[in-house]
Amino acid sequence: MVAFNKFFTSVFLAIIYASSSMAAPSPINSKHATHRTREIARGVKLETYHPASSYETFGEGIDHPLRKRDGVTFKESSVAFLQSRLGLQEEHVSFHSGYEGETVTHAYLKQTHNGIFFANAVANVAINKDDKVVAVGHSFVTPSSIAASEPTVSFEDAVATAEDALDGTYNGHPAEIKYFAKDSGSAVLVYAFQVQNEAAGTWYLAYVDAHANTLVSVTDFVAKASYLVLPITKEVLTQGFQTLTDPADTVASPKGWHWTGTTTSTTTSGNNVLTYKGSTSSTTSQSGTGLVFNYPQSASTAPTTTANVNAARVNNFYVVNTVHDISYRYGFTEKAFNFQQDNFGLGGSSGDRVTASIQDSAGTDNADFSTPPDGQSGHMRMFLWDLTSPERDGALENDIVVHENTHGITNRMTGGGTGECLQTTEAGGMGEGWSDAMAEWTEQTSATVKDYVMGQYVINDAAGIRSHPYSTSKTTNPLTYASVGTLNEVHNIGEVWANMLHNVYAALVSAHGFSATAPTDPTSTAGNAVYLHLFIDALPLQPCEPTFLTARDAWIQADVNRYGGANKCILWNAFASRGLGVNAKNHKDDATVPSGC
Incomplete structure (x- = not known):
């Protein structure tokens, strides 16, 4: 636990301190999987709704109605299967997006009425x-x-309603007319458009009733050459900076890290990320010819000194690029909705590299990441931490940068690139857990799986910012699936999921060993490579607004797809060891594993 009681309550923050007690007095919350209460502006709260997801996996697979026909596209196959499975007419199902992955093809579909998409009634089919x-x-x-499919409220009036409610401004991104399913059972017609407040760091997709002119719901996009840097395998500055020469993986970044889509820069600006302070033109330039970025950091002086600002921008630029390259190798590619300015004709929407604001003036003691749909840049904000003297810079703690970047991965890959499918309390909590788990993956360096602590540098506390270290020991970390039922805050729920994944990681490494080259060699059979494949593969497989149960099932199915189910019992035993066994449900632990395990 942290050594102080400071606790942030804003739902927008993506890195947050653990509360002084994990065991909240609230009962099991049946709305975790369908609802989330958000404080949207000026203390006003809005409860958002997402219909419960049904999820099935089929092991080696089952037939779809068009399987034996020639010339059928995966779009046609997925629509035909869903129509058959749910007994729907053709006009009620529409293809939205999809792509062909290494092991399966993913199709993302939407319910329709009179040719209009439902915003929150969605489907995914994997073939x-x-x-x-x-x-x-x-x-x-x-x-x-x-509701009737023709609006009776003007778009201008709807914008005024949303801007007032969300304390922001319509950003001009094209608006859409959609239906929205409410928990009352009705479906209302809505205008869907983006509202931002850059100073406050908010970014919403607002849904305003096109007949009643009321705010119905929101999607929150914010999840709260040679370089002298802290290598990706290290967490804190005391482990030492190193000069890394040509660290770019040219399979993932074929024109290097400084290609901007039209030219090659000599600053912290490239195809995957633009790192700056204050304004996007305020980047760090090379300190020597040939893309040399050598800016030693001084721990004894304020982070706002010129040398330290440069060190922070360079380190953030390096970490975001490295996470891009690692995740690309394992499946977060252009067609899978990644973040790149130039997609090299390989699919997906371009023009959406990550923009990373260093020492952002909007806050302290935190960090966040906004994930709009494919084609709009993900936005990272890194803040200073004022709990020490001098202050410390979150951009110089690698695990925080990796955590934030992973929000972009999980939000893009779940639901087909929309950024809209980790919005419930439980799914949002799992988003925090995946982010911690990815940070841990980058820092485990051998077959000896160490307990893992997040955020120790920025607060100068070896206990870090979570309630417990991530550990296979139930004494060190007692969290289980049942813990979720006593929690109602996404970061605390995220700790449960991250610790489960720590146990999965440990089990796979114990069974298959460890490879130091896994970040650039996805063909490795070592446990850490197997783990990251399943981590990435499961994201597009799982339904919109996943739960612990459906995410677990997606991991099991991902193993069938890629490894023929070779790790079935390893995965089941790891999940069951933390209460997520075969019969787990309603946030009640179960240790049952399938027969034969």
């Missing part, structure tokens, strides 16, 4: 290389009533 369906998730609804 393997044998043209069989291996997974399907959906949150389709049967409305008790449905």
